[in-house]
Amino acid sequence: MASIVYLTDRKMIEYHRLNGSRTMNFWRPTSSRRILEFHQGDLLFFLSKGTERGITKEKGIVGYGRYQKSHSLPFKQMWKVYGTQNGYDQESELYDAIIKVSKNKQMPKSLSCLYLADIVYFQAPIYLSEIGVKISNMIESYFYLDKDDSLATAKILNKAKDVGVDRWSAVINDQDMGVMTFEIDYCKHIIAEAIDRLGNIYSETEIKRAYKVCQIMMTEMTEQGINVEMIKGSHSTFAVISNKKAEIYLPLVAAAKDLINKIQLLIGHITIMQAIINKKVTDYQLVVTIVVDAHLPAEYLELFKLAHVNYQIITDQTKIQEQIKE
Structure with a gap:
């Protein structure tokens, strides 16, 4: 944007x-x-x-x-x-x-x-x-x-x-549509500001994979009639923002040996991001979902539950691999 x-x-x-x-x-x-x-x-x-x-x-x-x-x-x-x-x-x-x-x-x-x-x-x-x-x-x-x-x-x-x-x-x-439009735009840019302040947790290779995962899920959601967009300044975060509700999606990508460390880092990242956003946007329901492109062990998913973070699995691995090769 x-x-x-x-x-x-x-x-x-x-x-x-x-x-x-x-x-x-x-x-x-x-x-x-x-x-x-x-x-x-x-x-x-x-x-x-x-x-x-x-x-x-x-x-x-x-x-x-x-x-x-x-x-x-x-x-x-x-x-x-x-x-x-x-x-x-x-x-x-x-x-x-x-x-x-x-x-x-x-x-x-x-x-x-x-x-x-x-x-x-x-x-x-x-x-x-x-x-x-x-x-x-x-x-x-x-x-x-x-x-x-x-x-x-x-x-x-x-x-x-x-x-x-x-x-x-x-x-x-x-219907006071101008006020509603402004509040949604304000919320979008506060999310962008929070993400910018936290910095990036992925390597250059991981960013490319995260971006592909985002594009696949955004395409699927758009086909379902959901108004979704990438957060300004980010290649690995997208959101669905409507009146009084902000749903933020972040992909989890990592090599198997780094997975547990990346999960812990991402959960910490999300916790701070939520605190920054909630300080300025007090009247919106904030929902954060981690998007994964493979099934994870139960003990890893338990970490998401303990942190009160949703997760969603993209199961079409063929589509992901084809996009990564492009």
């Missing part, structure tokens, strides 16, 4: 906030810097003009959306497809806004459309300097948030937990 911070028109974001928009077309001139390494489910944070403060005129982040898809459309077609999801009531208003930000003050032949869902608006702007991230005031379009600090996204969401989700947009959405 990646996160980017994008310089955003305040008027457009205010329109979406006041209307409680849960989706939007985040348009930009096609001549803008191309976005690479950005995939479905990644977060786009809104760095809003009009929130400047202090001598440095630092801009603040006012919310974020989850990237779904992108394509290019000419202006007329973009309005026909997205209408007010472009952030303006009238076609003429949108036209004027695009002309204003175009370098040559002319309408581009086509515009890049980033379709965002699960929009969350903050109660007040969050300034990156508050979490130790420095950016230039001369930024023209966007930058990758986690490029220099893998936990920057988690830090923003942690700060947003204190600031709160915008009350007006929460009122507009009767």
